Amino acid sequence: MGSVIKGRQMAEIEGPFVVFIIGVRINKWMAVHRWLPVMRSMGPMLSELYANKSLGFLDASYFISGRGLSIVQYWRSYEQLEHYARGGANHLKAWQDFNRKASVGEAVGIYHETYTVEAGAYESIYVNMPPFGLGKAGQLKPVTSGRETSRERMRPDHGDR
DSSP, rough: OOOEEEEEEEEOOSOOOEEEEEEEEEETTOHHHHHHHHHHHHHHHHHHHOOGGSSSEEEEEEEEEETEEEEEEEEEEEHHHHHHHOOOHHHHHHHHHHHHHHHSSSSSEEEEEEEEEOOOOOOOOOEEESSSSSSHEEEEEOOOOOOHHHHHHOOTTTTTT
């Protein structure tokens, strides 16, 4: 992560974008041989995405819960996300492996959610934070007069967007 930026910042990103959340849930802790390979498969996919930004991937944030791992990804478009899901070398292999292994039991689960966000139909605030989340996928800008509340930042018709 980068250095802490003092004060209040907000994220901006040009045009529409996609938020893709994907996660692994460990259902049976003792079945390490089932869930660990699924967890490990995410690293090569993300390395592939970071190395090939032309695929439309912008950035990702990782979250650990009591039963697994979730990753929030930001993509330029749904079409690019779908293209990677159907044709990305590391993704296809991981998906095929998961389907083969998941059919044997319920030790591990996966999920994903996809959201298309229209230009300006979002808001954010970061206080004394390094670039993170949408602020890292897009760019951070200081909160200015007229953008101090969530409602003000959510207005897509504001002149500085």
